[in-house]
Structure formats: structure tokens, C-alpha cells
Amino acid sequence: MEKLLIVDDDKGIQKQLKWSLSDYEAVLAGDRESAIAAVRRHEPKVVTLDLGLPPDPANASEGLAALEEILRIAPHTKVIVITGNDDRENALKAISLGAYDFYQKPIEPDVINVIVARAFSVASIEEENRLMRAVGGNDIGIIGNSSSIDRLRTMIKRIAPTQITALLLGESGTGKEVTANAIHLASDRKKKPFIAINCASIPETLLESELFGFEKGAFTGAVRTTKGKIECAEGGTLFLDEIGDMPFNLQAKLLRFLQEKKIERLGGRQEIDVDVRVVCATNQNLEEMVAAKEFREDLFYRVSEITLNIPPLRDREEDPIILAKFFLQRYAQEYKSNVKAFAEDALSAIKHHKWPGNIRELQNKVKSSVIMATGTQVTAMDLGFFDHEGKELQLDLNLRKVREQAECLTIQKAYALTEGNMSKCAELLGVTRPTLYSLIEKYSLNIAND
Structure with missing residues (x-):
């Protein structure tokens, strides 16, 4: 669930906005200081900002100052300024300072939802464009x-x-x-x-x-x-x-x-x-x-x-995630896979792994994960991180589900160990090729048959 920062000193307006925008994880702030702290801590893509903040709630000075500081520390944040009916001048000033949009009270849930949803959409598109520019490496x-x-x-x-x-x-x-x-x-x-x-x-x-x-x-x-x-x-x-x-x-x-x-x-x-x-x-x-x-x-x-x-890759901050997404797009297209993204556990595994083999290791793991993934998201298990946090894998207590999960995991491991050779994979598993194909079809495993 996307995080949305609501900045307003009126508790009633806070509750109304939180209820109206229930599709998002609302973070609340009542003044400029707490708003800035929330931006640093939660890094929301979208902020709704009332310009009338203490200690000067009757004017827009504090709200405009908050806007400028938010955009200084998080320039890609989409700030939606909320104003009173007779405050169009300050709303336009906020736009000139970099606010994404403005909305005049009273709050209408349907309207504010459209504005906020559009802001999140624009933020996501811009983030993807920045990623592509980073991936492009300035054309070199x-x-x-x-x-x-x-x-x-x-x-x-x-x-x-x-x-x-x-x-x-x-x-x-x-x-x-x-x-x-x-x-x-x-x-x-x-x-x-x-x-x-x-x-x-x-x-x-x-x-x-x-x-x-x-x-x-x-x-x-x-x-x-x-x-x-x-x-x-x-x-x-x-x-x-x-x-x-x-x-x-x-x-x-x-x-x-x-x-x-x-x-x-x-x-x-x-x-x-x-x-x-x-x-x-x-x-x-x-x-x-x-x-x-x-x-x-x-x-x-x-x-x-x-x-x-x-x-080395371990010293490159967020680059493992950027590289992984780049390789995922490349191999999903190459293998005509329906994989679209990484699951949260996969992103965590990528971020915390030390990558002794550097980019070559990452590239190989992502390539095999596109083959191993059974859905639209690559999991940590698909990447080969069967226990990336040093904890036991949490299995369902239902025996049928435990058996199915174990069979899926074992087939995927055998497939990886035999580098996709179905005859060797079946031999390693102790089953015939037809049985292996039947299990692959049963569990909808995204494995390319040889």
C-alpha cells in the first residue's frame, strides 16, 4: 500500500482525508516540523498540504515554507496543496514554487481521490523514467x-x-x-x-x-x-x-x-x-x-x-536493485515470460546479499529466476535465496500445501542444478520425463522444456 502524507493542523480534516483516501497508508502531521520528519522517515510519493499551519494558521507563510522544504529534501514528491475557497492567490503561488496541484475545500471524497490517484500515477511514471535514465548510463x-x-x-x-x-x-x-x-x-x-x-x-x-x-x-x-x-x-x-x-x-x-x-x-x-x-x-x-x-x-x-x-556491487548502494530490474525486463522479454516485477522478499534478498560474484552473479540469478517464477512476481526462492534471512522458511500447516510447496521447490532446485536439461532433471528427481512434465503442468511452473 502506497504511503500518503497528510499535513493539516485540523484533526477533523485529518480524519476526513484519511477516511476518504483509505486506499493509501496515511501518515499524519500537524505542523511543518513533523511534516518534514515524516517526509524523511517515510519518503511518501504524494503529500496533501494545508497551507494554514501553526504558528501562523491564519496565513499561508508556514505552509509555503513547508512546501519549499519538502521539495528541497525530496524534489520528486508530488505535493497537493489544500486551500480555502477564497485563497486562490496562495494556491497559484504554491504551484509556482513547485506544488503538483491544488484543491479547494470542502473535501469531496470522489474528487480528492481522483487528484491523489493521478499524482501517484505521475510519480510512478517519473520514477520509472529516472530508473531508465540510470539504466541507460548516459548512452555509454x-x-x-x-x-x-x-x-x-x-x-x-x-x-x-x-x-x-x-x-x-x-x-x-x-x-x-x-x-x-x-x-x-x-x-x-x-x-x-x-x-x-x-x-x-x-x-x-x-x-x-x-x-x-x-x-x-x-x-x-x-x-x-x-x-x-x-x-x-x-x-x-x-x-x-x-x-x-x-x-x-x-x-x-x-x-x-x-x-x-x-x-x-x-x-x-x-x-x-x-x-x-x-x-x-x-x-x-x-x-x-x-x-x-x-x-x-x-x-x-x-x-x-x-x-x-x-x-564491487556490494559497495554500490541501491544499484543491485536497479541492475536486477534491468535484467528482469531484458530476460522477461527474451524468454517471453509474464514476469513483471520482484516480490518484496526478493528485493530484500537482493539488497542484503553481498554478491561475491558481482554483476555476473546477479545477472545469472535474475536470468534463472525468470525461468523459475510461477507467477508475475519473482520471489526470493525463485532467485535461489531459499533462506536469505537466516530463518526457517515458513510452511503452511496444511499437509497438502506443504507437499505441493516441497515438490515445487525440489523441482526448481533440480532444474537449476541440471541447467535446464529435462532428462537429467527427471533422473535426479527419480521420476520419468512424462511424470516431470505432468508435475510442471500441475504446478504451472514457468520452465522451458528442452
Whole structure:
């Protein structure tokens, strides 16, 4: 139930408004001080405000002051000013100060309900638009509106127009490639290629040819001349992920490329000029690797002309909720699911989980939850938080309902463990595939059959 703050020093009017607006959870305040305290504590989307407040109930000064203070601390709040029949001038002044609407006494339940409902609707639409703007990340793909992400976006905008080589540091799953791509999108190179290569995922014997390319006949199997990733990124951006895993003997060749902007293909004799912006990333401590002679010191200083630290998800305030809603919309559309939102227990679980796997972990949980959800709302259980508050799950005392709940939970767990393979899921549960399909249909489980 949405919270509605009613500010009026007349107890009778308070009761009348509370009764007339019974579809909302009413919070009452009789003066400016208590109204401001209620705004801070309850964060209502809509406020009805009588302009005649103590200590000056005969005039509108205190009410207008309350309006200004409410909008200062909660600028998105919709304030509906309530005035007397002969106070149109102050009502219009309140509108000029930022009030959403005004209503003249006497109170008519049908009319005030329409005004308040419309205010809540507008507040919800604006909130969704703000969320989408936060999700959009100012068109560079950085999702979130926490202070740490705002700082990261500011850094990206500052370095993007330059040719400086950036080093991105952060835990696994924090979005280093997304950040590198954001630098690319914010630069004048955005219409050219963005090429990413993971130095840890390519065998040492192949990494050099992947980066620098090779001439025909350079080695057995080199049947034609092939450009490397560096040449493919001409005019654009090259992202070297996990640069701490680059073989030591290849680091010197990379250093020369960064300094001279020239390369030689494997087996070639001709220097090739390249115009490429380089962004590197690692979750290792390169300074320690330099001290241990595992990473070249000169290369370290060359790739870390500027360093950007990407915060872990647990330090990003309300961003887990924003990211979760973004992923929910994406996967609900992708899997043609009727899931629309998160239940309260799911939001609580998302907010309090520490997310050791960061955004990658969150993304995977939301993706599987869209498949697991049986209704229009994703629950904590759908997300895989079977006991997110450290308390026993509360089961119905009706044995039939307990059995059904247990069967649903067990099927969902087995489905997740077998990564959606129905044959393995049935085998794990000790039933036949037809029996499993029958149970899925019986409980209306939102599971995609293979």
C-alpha cells in the first residue's frame, strides 16, 4: 500500500482525508516540523498540504515554507496543496514554487481521490523514467546511479577524448569490459571497431599471432596472411582483458607497440602503422607481480597511465536493485515470460546479499529466476535465496500445501542444478520425463522444456 502524507493542523480534516483516501497508508502531521520528519522517515510519493499551519494558521507563510522544504529534501514528491475557497492567490503561488496541484475545500471524497490517484500515477511514471535514465548510463552502457558509479562515469567522460592508456581494476564480474566499451562509446572512435581479447583464455603459443597477426607460411598451417586483433581494431579501441596473465616474453613486444604504434606480423619483416586506443584490465595486483618479476615494470607504467577502480556491487548502494530490474525486463522479454516485477522478499534478498560474484552473479540469478517464477512476481526462492534471512522458511500447516510447496521447490532446485536439461532433471528427481512434465503442468511452473 502506497504511503500518503497528510499535513493539516485540523484533526477533523485529518480524519476526513484519511477516511476518504483509505486506499493509501496515511501518515499524519500537524505542523511543518513533523511534516518534514515524516517526509524523511517515510519518503511518501504524494503529500496533501494545508497551507494554514501553526504558528501562523491564519496565513499561508508556514505552509509555503513547508512546501519549499519538502521539495528541497525530496524534489520528486508530488505535493497537493489544500486551500480555502477564497485563497486562490496562495494556491497559484504554491504551484509556482513547485506544488503538483491544488484543491479547494470542502473535501469531496470522489474528487480528492481522483487528484491523489493521478499524482501517484505521475510519480510512478517519473520514477520509472529516472530508473531508465540510470539504466541507460548516459548512452555509454554503465548501469546504476550510486555515487561510486557517478564518479566512474565522470572519469570515463574525462579520459575518453584523450589517447591515454587506461588500466581498469576490479573484482571478477564487476563489468570491466562494459567499462572499457563505455570509454570507447564516449570517445570520437565510437564508430570504429571495439575489439576485446582475454589474455588468459588463449594459449601462450597462439596469443602472439592472435594479437599481431601472421604472414602466409609463418608456421605450419599458416596458409594465408591474417590480420591480428590489433590491426582489426584500426581506428577504434583494443581491450586487453586479464593483462596480468600475458606471457612475460610477449610483454616486450606489446610495450613496443604501445610506444611506437607500430607492429610486425608473425613471420613478417614490414612494420605496420596502427592507430588504436588501448584499454587494459586485470583483477590481479600488478605492482606485486612487478616486484616478483612476473610483470615488466616498464609495461606496467605504460598501461597504467591512468587507473580506474571499478567498485564491487556490494559497495554500490541501491544499484543491485536497479541492475536486477534491468535484467528482469531484458530476460522477461527474451524468454517471453509474464514476469513483471520482484516480490518484496526478493528485493530484500537482493539488497542484503553481498554478491561475491558481482554483476555476473546477479545477472545469472535474475536470468534463472525468470525461468523459475510461477507467477508475475519473482520471489526470493525463485532467485535461489531459499533462506536469505537466516530463518526457517515458513510452511503452511496444511499437509497438502506443504507437499505441493516441497515438490515445487525440489523441482526448481533440480532444474537449476541440471541447467535446464529435462532428462537429467527427471533422473535426479527419480521420476520419468512424462511424470516431470505432468508435475510442471500441475504446478504451472514457468520452465522451458528442452
